[in-house]
Amino acid sequence: MKKRIFLLSTVFAIGFASSSLNAATPEIPVDCEDLAFDYADHVYEKTGGDGFEAGRAFEVAYALCEAAMN
Secondary structure: OOHHHHHHHHHHHHHHHHHHHHHOOOOOOOOOOHHHHHHHHHHHHOOOOOOOHHHHHHHHHHHHHHHHHO
């Protein structure tokens, strides 16, 4: 019984601490389109001007950024 109470109180304390930390963390606005464009530009330069690869890189970077923001 003591072990169960200890585990429940530990889980509650960790959950409470993490929710307080999340509430105190400021939101940092991120422009996913600019971020993806910068990455696509980098890929374009590294591949010697391959527009197809740069386009794919843009789509993937944009999707990953949007997924991370949600």
